[in-house]
Amino acid sequence: MSARKINLTVNGEAVEAEVEARLNLADFLRQAIGLTGTHVGCEHGVCGACTVIVDGRPARACLMLAVQADGAKVETVESLGTPESLSELQQAFRDRHALQCGFCTPGMLMTIEALLRVEGSPTREEIRDVLSGNLCRCTGYQAIVDAALDAAEARRGTR
Amino acid sequence: MKAPPFTYHDPRSRDDLIGLLAELENAKLLAGGQSLVPMLNFRVVAPDHLIDINRIPDLAGIRLSANAVVLGAMTRQWDLQASADLAATAPIIREALAHVGHFQTRSRGTIGGSCCHLDPAAELPALCALFDAEFDVAGPNGARIVKVGDWFKGYLESALEEREYLQSIRLRRWPAGHGYGFSEYARRRGDFAIAGAGALLEFAEDARIRRAAIVVFGVEPGPVRLVEVEQILVGQTFSEAVLAEAAAQASALDAMADVHVSAAYRRHLAGVVTRRALTEAARPARQAV
Numbered sequence A: 001m002s003a004r005k006i007n008l009t010v011n012g013e014a015v016e017a018e019v020e021a022r023l024n025l026a027d028f029l030r031q032a033i034g035l036t037g038t039h040v041g042c043e044h045g046v047c048g049a050c051t052v053i054v055d056g057r058p059a060r061a062c063l064m065l066a067v068q069a070d071g072a073k074v075e076t077v078e079s080l081g082t083p084e085s086l087s088e089l090q091q092a093f094r095d096r097h098a099l100q101c102g103f104c105t106p107g108m109l110m111t112i113e114a115l116l117r118v119e120g121s122p123t124r125e126e127i128r129d130v131l132s133g134n135l136c137r138c139t140g141y142q143a144i145v146d147a148a149l150d151a152a153e154a155r156r157g158t159r
Numbered sequence B: 001m002k003a004p005p006f007t008y009h010d011p012r013s014r015d016d017l018i019g020l021l022a023e024l025e026n027a028k029l030l031a032g033g034q035s036l037v038p039m040l041n042f043r044v045v046a047p048d049h050l051i052d053i054n055r056i057p058d059l060a061g062i063r064l065s066a067n068a069v070v071l072g073a074m075t076r077q078w079d080l081q082a083s084a085d086l087a088a089t090a091p092i093i094r095e096a097l098a099h100v101g102h103f104q105t106r107s108r109g110t111i112g113g114s115c116c117h118l119d120p121a122a123e124l125p126a127l128c129a130l131f132d133a134e135f136d137v138a139g140p141n142g143a144r145i146v147k148v149g150d151w152f153k154g155y156l157e158s159a160l161e162e163r164e165y166l167q168s169i170r171l172r173r174w175p176a177g178h179g180y181g182f183s184e185y186a187r188r189r190g191d192f193a194i195a196g197a198g199a200l201l202e203f204a205e206d207a208r209i210r211r212a213a214i215v216v217f218g219v220e221p222g223p224v225r226l227v228e229v230e231q232i233l234v235g236q237t238f239s240e241a242v243l244a245e246a247a248a249q250a251s252a253l254d255a256m257a258d259v260h261v262s263a264a265y266r267r268h269l270a271g272v273v274t275r276r277a278l279t280e281a282a283r284p285a286r287q288a289v
């Protein structure tokens, strides 16, 4: 067994913790610091439910060890908006009915958030390509793509 | 499932890494983690020691010289895809990377990790075969260069010895203006390819083929260069006969069968993707400038 002390930033706040080396980042977020917005579906990198943003890039939190996030800047779905004040992307999901059970939603949101930061005007095709890394068992994806397009427009201020 | 317990090491320099490799038993190297961590979570592997090489500063990077492109083993697939230098000198790499995992895995997945894990369907080892790569490895007994033909040992098995690590991969540059084509067939975008092919063509002024390289992957346990076809192509102009010959050779490979796909179907697909990749490579508009 090997435990380590780590220091990282989660949603803008400094976090210090002692973690077992084999603990993955998703479990760390959920269990050690209580941020249960990040979901865990498959634990082997297939479903995308655990997607978070690490140092500006989207990453599968189930495929990263918490110790590897030492010194990193991690953003989770909790950073996007609040129930009273949804982010543009969350609002677009709501307006377009882009979620049903909601299990995949945090991963969908963080993936699209990461995309919109590098590509402000994605095409439908680009969005579909990026979402190939996130599984949804409910919606059929079309509404999610619509919501991503709406959010991109809203963020460009053209809507 | 969760990973089994292990002792974690994160060396900060190549010397420290070599020290650990010399000393530790049953250790595994952790690169981008996009294949190894799933294997840990499934408990398919249970190393006593995990050596994380993500914090060694100089293992990543893209360097161009007059006749080579040298890629640090820890260069992320995301950074390969974003590199304008690479897109200009070897445009097939960016095209192939769109098929490597997903947006969310290329951020961490590395070229070295892919080339050491050696999934038969992996695109990056196939590109290494296409560009006559040399693998620069090192360990407690010093460094050595492994030619791509010696790198692929078998199913999920590279020439990397237990106490070695991969430092960088050297790809041979093709002249500006070469043609390139890449094609793969997977059941869903981002899934492992059932069969894939890449092709590079260099044309002389009289439109005859001066040099050709064709690789087929996902069909046999490692990528396969169609050397005979390449030799036939040289000196010819591009034609349907040439395409048919290439497709026929690809369809004659010793294809694997699995629960999803029979060997016969895989052989058929090998011919189809080879034909598509070569056709792309011969299109004048696709020739790199």
Ligand code: FES
Residues within 6 Å of the ligand: A039, A040, A041, A042, A043, A044, A045, A046, A047, A048, A049, A050, A051, A060, A061, A062, A063
């Ligand atoms: S839980 Fe991480 S990809 Fe499914």
Ligand code: FES
Residues within 6 Å of the ligand: A098, A099, A100, A101, A102, A103, A104, A105, A135, A136, A137, A138, A139
């Ligand atoms: S909304 Fe249920 S899995 Fe996507």
